[in-house]
Amino acid sequence: MFLFNRSKRKYFAACEYWVYLPGEEMPEQDAIMTRMIAQNPHSRSGHSAIGAKEGILFSDIRLHLGLVLRSKNTHVFRPDLFQDCIEPSAAVLEGLSKAHSLLKARYVSEEPLTDDRHLQFMPHMADAVAELARGLVVYDVVAERLFTSDEFMKLLSEDLSVTRFDAHVRTVWQKDVHSGHAETKGLVKKGIPELCTDDAHLDQQVLVCEVLTEAAKQLWDLPDIPPDLQISAFEDHFRLEISPTRTGPFRVRILRMMQP
Secondary structure, eight states, X not given: OXXXXXXXXXXXXXXXXXXXXXXXXXXXXXXXXXXHTTTOTTOBTTBOSSOHHHHGGGGOTTEEEEEEETTTOGGGGOGGGSOTTOOOOHHHHHHHHHOSEEEEEEEEESSOOSSSHHHHHHHHHHHHHHHHTTOOEEEETTTTEEEEHHHHXXXXXXXXXXXXXXXXXXXXXXEOSSEEEXXXXXXXXXXXXXXXXXXXXXXGXXXXXXXXXXXXXXXXXXXXXXXXXXXXXXXXXXXXEEEOOSSSOEEEEEEEOOOO
């Protein structure tokens, strides 16, 4: 089967979290390291949440930490400026209103990554900062998801490994006047282009989102992107035609398969 070779499109992987803080100081890096490795509450008997393989990212030049002050960058603290697909809860809105700074933790690579260690490392770094600096809100920038710090800690506590698909990717529906389309948010964390469906009727939202989510789950574990995928959803079968683009999301056309 012919596969779309990712090497023909400039590789780009990005994983970024913002931790909204009540103060204006970020924790010391040594304290963050200690919380992530030696004092990580998500580690389990005999198994560390952050081991030597992940810990080496502390010295990786692709990792960037920076503090952003509300007094100098008020726009990143305004909930009305988030994308329409983000719907902050009341608790998140309260946290944003109390924040005086945010810590940006970003990992970006233009060289193909050989493993998923950054997907384990980055959420645990955000969680460590949130605990050490009394963080109020955690924003997954790539997946465009907002959490209270407690909600984010709960996400990490569900499984020792945080490299799983559902911890990093979601599907959103972008509504127009008479139609809409589904998009993925988060595949680029693994260097996979995001997906975007053709326009569909508004009453097809649930179906289209489910089919695209199942396609994204398959791609999460594939080395390359095939030109088509077969998906089962709601007791029906679909073939997805995937068309590459030079930049931006790959286009996905959903076709219902006729049963014999």
